[in-house]
Amino acid sequence: MDVLMLTAFLLPFLGKFRKIATTFAFFLALFLAINNNYFIAVFFFTLSLAILWLSDWTDAKYPLFFLAMFDLIGLLNSSNLFELFIYFELAIYASYFLIADPNNFKTLFRYFVVNSIGSAFMLFSIALSFFNTGSLTSISNGPLIFFVIGLLIKLGIAPFQDWLVEIYKTVSLSSSLFFASVLTSVSPLALLLVIKQPSLPLQLFALLSMFIANLMALREDSLKRILALFGASNLAYGLLAISTASEASRFAALFIMLSHVIAISFALTALAISQSTKLNNLKAPAGLELPFYAAFFALSGLPPFHLFPAKLLLFSAVFTESHPFSYLLLINLALGAFTSIRILSGIQGSIKLKIPKKFRILLFGFLILSLLLGLFPLLFTKALQSQMQLFSN
Amino acid sequence: MLTVSLLLVSSLIALKRKNIARWLALLSLFFFTKSFSFEWLPGITFSWTSSPSLLFPVFLLIIASSIFYSRNLDKIQTSMILLLSSGIIGFLGSSSPFQHFFFLELMLFPTFYLIRKEDSFSAFKYFGFMQVSSILILSGLLGEGLISSTLLTLGFAIQIGLFPFHSWLADAITQSPTPLNVLISTSLIGCGLVGLLTYSSTPLLLLPLGIVSAIYGAILATTQDEAPRLLAYSTLSQIGVGVLILVLNPEILPLFISIHALAKASLIFSFNEIFEKTRRQTLPDIRIFSITLFISILLSCLSLLGVPPLLGFFTELNLLISAFTFSPYLGLLIVFTLIPTALYCEKLLSIFRNTPEQKIESETPLILSIILIIGGLLWMF
Numbered sequence: 186m187d188v189l190m191l192t193a194f195l196l197p198f199l200g201k202f203r204k205i206a207t208t209f210a211f212f213l214a215l216f217l218a219i220n221n222n223y224f225i226a227v228f229f230f231t232l233s234l235a236i237l238w239l240s241d242w243t244d245a246k247y248p249l250f251f252l253a254m255f256d257l258i259g260l261l262n263s264s265n266l267f268e269l270f271i272y273f274e275l276a277i278y279a280s281y282f283l284i285a286d287p288n289n290f291k292t293l294f295r296y297f298v299v300n301s302i303g304s305a306f307m308l309f310s311i312a313l314s315f316f317n318t319g320s321l322t323s324i325s326n327g328p329l330i331f332f333v334i335g336l337l338i339k340l341g342i343a344p345f346q347d348w349l350v351e352i353y354k355t356v357s358l359s360s361s362l363f364f365a366s367v368l369t370s371v372s373p374l375a376l377l378l379v380i381k382q383p384s385l386p387l388q389l390f391a392l393l394s395m396f397i398a399n400l401m402a403l404r405e406d407s408l409k410r411i412l413a414l415f416g417a418s419n420l421a422y423g424l425l426a427i428s429t430a431s432e433a434s435r436f437a438a439l440f441i442m443l444s445h446v447i448a449i450s451f452a453l454t455a456l457a458i459s460q461s462t463k464l465n466n467l468k469a470p471a472g473l474e475l476p477f478y479a480a481f482f483a484l485s486g487l488p489p490f491h492l493f494p495a496k497l498l499l500f501s502a503v504f505t506e507s508h509p510f511s512y513l514l515l516i517n518l519a520l521g522a523f524t525s526i527r528i529l530s531g532i533q534g535s536i537k538l539k540i541p542k543k544f545r546i547l548l549f550g551f552l553i554l555s556l557l558l559g560l561f562p563l564l565f566t567k568a569l570q571s572q573m574q575l576f577s578n
Numbered sequence: 579m580l581t582v583s584l585l586l587v588s589s590l591i592a593l594k595r596k597n598i599a600r601w602l603a604l605l606s607l608f609f610f611t612k613s614f615s616f617e618w619l620p621g622i623t624f625s626w627t628s629s630p631s632l633l634f635p636v637f638l639l640i641i642a643s644s645i646f647y648s649r650n651l652d653k654i655q656t657s658m659i660l661l662l663s664s665g666i667i668g669f670l671g672s673s674s675p676f677q678h679f680f681f682l683e684l685m686l687f688p689t690f691y692l693i694r695k696e697d698s699f700s701a702f703k704y705f706g707f708m709q710v711s712s713i714l715i716l717s718g719l720l721g722e723g724l725i726s727s728t729l730l731t732l733g734f735a736i737q738i739g740l741f742p743f744h745s746w747l748a749d750a751i752t753q754s755p756t757p758l759n760v761l762i763s764t765s766l767i768g769c770g771l772v773g774l775l776t777y778s779s780t781p782l783l784l785l786p787l788g789i790v791s792a793i794y795g796a797i798l799a800t801t802q803d804e805a806p807r808l809l810a811y812s813t814l815s816q817i818g819v820g821v822l823i824l825v826l827n828p829e830i831l832p833l834f835i836s837i838h839a840l841a842k843a844s845l846i847f848s849f850n851e852i853f854e855k856t857r858r859q860t861l862p863d864i865r866i867f868s869i870t871l872f873i874s875i876l877l878s879c880l881s882l883l884g885v886p887p888l889l890g891f892f893t894e895l896n897l898l899i900s901a902f903t904f905s906p907y908l909g910l911l912i913v914f915t916l917i918p919t920a921l922y923c924e925k926l927l928s929i930f931r932n933t934p935e936q937k938i939e940s941e942t943p944l945i946l947s948i949i950l951i952i953g954g955l956l957w958m959f
Contacts, residue, residue, distance in 0.1 A: 433621075436620075475593075478687075478690075478691060478694070479687075482687055482690075487683055487686060487687060488680055488683040488687070489661070489684050489687065490687075493680075494619050497622075497679075497680075500716070512717065512721075515716065518716075519709070519713050522710075522713065526702060526706050526709065529702065530698065530702045532698075533698075561618075562618065563616075563618060563619065563620075566619060566620055570620070
């Protein structure tokens with residue numbers, strides 16, 4: 186860890202060697218993660234390698250990307266609340282520069298303001314908890330609400346999703362992939378570190394968030410907005426499972442969040458390839474119809490794709506707790522299904538487009554990954570189970 | 579079960595090499611007796627039994643003939659047919675509720691994709707109905723008690739397209755390529771009926787729906803001129819009969835599903851053959867002569883009507899006996915459904931006339947119909 190920490194801070198000063206040095210550091214990090222049997226880190230590093238490979242970033246942005254990734258892994262490893270907060274903030278600072286562009290200054294500013302509000306909430310709750318209990322390792326029930334609200338604002342979970350939609354709309358595919366799949370998906374895992382007792386207000390909040398996201402998605406026309414709302418509802422499923430806090434549901438939460446990462450990246454890539462923005466002019470790219478349809482099927486959690494086992498595990502975990510709101514989950518599932526019907530019915534024929542080879546490979550890669558994990562999810566869950574102890578201590 | 583995994587593999591191969599995948603799939607159908615079990619998710623084990631029911635050989639035969647007929651489809655379509663087939667076989671051999679649910683859902687994507695190619699509206703209708711159905715089924719499986727049983731019943735009723743949830747059925751069937759058409763009208767419906775048989779403990783709810791479906795479907799079928807639509811409504815009517823059997827005499831349901839599957843597959847293949855040769859689908863316009871097709875259509879129709887010594891006779895007889903024991907009025911209603919059935923069968927047979935325009939030879943559908951007679955004779959003794 187120390188080696189990586191040092192690398193993260195040295196990289197920006199390496200001048201024209203930055204790109205090579207970052208790539209090297211990346212592989213070093215990947216090697217260390219594999220060597221330490223740290224599956225979640227391997228997962229995110231592999232995904233971010235794909236993003237790097239796809240990206241059109243300048244050399245200057247590479248070290249920042251590495252810093253953000255490294256901080257997120259540090260976040261998952263953090264042993265107390267303060268460390269968690271610092272790592273999270275560092276990752277967010279790196280992300281400011283990743284999307285910085287004179288053309289979307291307004292988006293950046295909005296992102297900055299929203300994040301500051303979120304940080305204030307989080308810091309306030311940590312301070313309050315420290316004041317109450319005198320310890321930084323766990324958070325007491327009252328301040329927990331503030332902590333979660335702060336985190337949700339920073340993650341773009343409904344009803345705070347607007348800034349995320351703006352980012353999807355304005356930045357390039359690689360940057361939005363970074364936001365959708367890495368930044369807003371690793372951080373909710375931090376909740377696994379914080380929440381260890383069932384919490385009724387949080388469960389209610391998660392359900393509310395789900396309803397808001399799904400209902401808003403029903404009347405949306407912009408595809409990126411729908412994707413953001415879909416993502417928000419998936420994260421809210423995860424939040425519900427975390428706040429149910431049984432062993433099975435915590436595991437289901439971890440599983441669904443990592444599955445969500447793949448699903449949202451798959452759908453974003455498909456959308457970027459088709460170059461459509463509105464629901465009523467959505468066209469499948471000729472020759473790539475199969476992965477295109479599959480992307481939206483996967484996002485709505487239907488087999489043979491990978492989000493299905495995750496959702497099934499989550500449902501059975503929540504239902505075995507004989508949760509009073511279990512049936513509300515199913516209503517949400519129905520609402521989500523209607524949105525996916527809307528997207529699929531929006532696809533009108535196919536369109537001939539010139540698609541770079543990189544995108545093709547990425548799209549098919551996601552298709553195969555999604556199918557593989559959908560049919561044999563045990564490959565994934567076995568690897569994840571060994572990681573659960575990270576979150577249980 | 580090796581078959582399911584091999585079919586899945588071959589559906590992937592089909593994306594690149596269509597014919598190799600088709601032959602691999604046909605070969606894989608021979609391994610259906612191998613029992614197999616593995617942990618799919620923590621706490622959910624998938625296992626297939628080694629003692630298959632009567633439905634297995636029949637469905638395997640139908641799947642084999644659909645795979646054989648998929649030679650005209652493109653690579654992705656073939657792959658989807660194979661994926662669908664793996665779903666059907668997986669469903670039939672399943673032993674746990676979540677496994678059943680998984681395979682039901684697995685069939686959704688390929689079917690949606692194949693119908694979408696022909697007509698998007700029908701595909702979305704299908705997708706919407708199936709989504710509602712699967713949510714009902716999932717909530718039924720996760721809960722317990724009377725409510726969950728009712729939810730399951732409703733879910734599977736939508737899955738098989740029972741009246742009043744039948745509106746997806748005719749559209750989906752008429753808008754799908756022949757192999758998919760056969761698989762929907764025989765195997766998908768069969769799987770739904772098996773699901774109803776396994777999970778529904780409130781079958782009396784279904785009795786009125788079954789009667790209405792049987793009569794309404796048969797009457798609608800008599801008014802149709804287009805062969806695919808007529809066959810679709812005939813399927814609706816047979817689903818109604820199937821549900822009646824499920825309520826009154828569940829032991830013979832697998833036999834009924836097999837007979838209906840054989841007869842319907844034989845009819846659909848025959849009419850596909852006729853359409854390919856004459857390019858006509860409106861029944862009054864077709865004037866052909868063909869001994870093999872005549873025999874196969876005649877046998878299938880007679881089997882649907884329940885004429886001895888065909889296999890259909892035994893299920894019809896059993897159904898009538900149990901219906902009359904239940905209530906004479908119900909028995910009379912079921913006898914009444916035979917009138918429109920006879921009428922539409924006559925309409926199907928009217929394409930063979932004295933002054934034919936064309937001669938057609940075809941063997942495949944005949945094999946299925948011959949099984950109907952041989953099976954009937956074997957059943958008798």
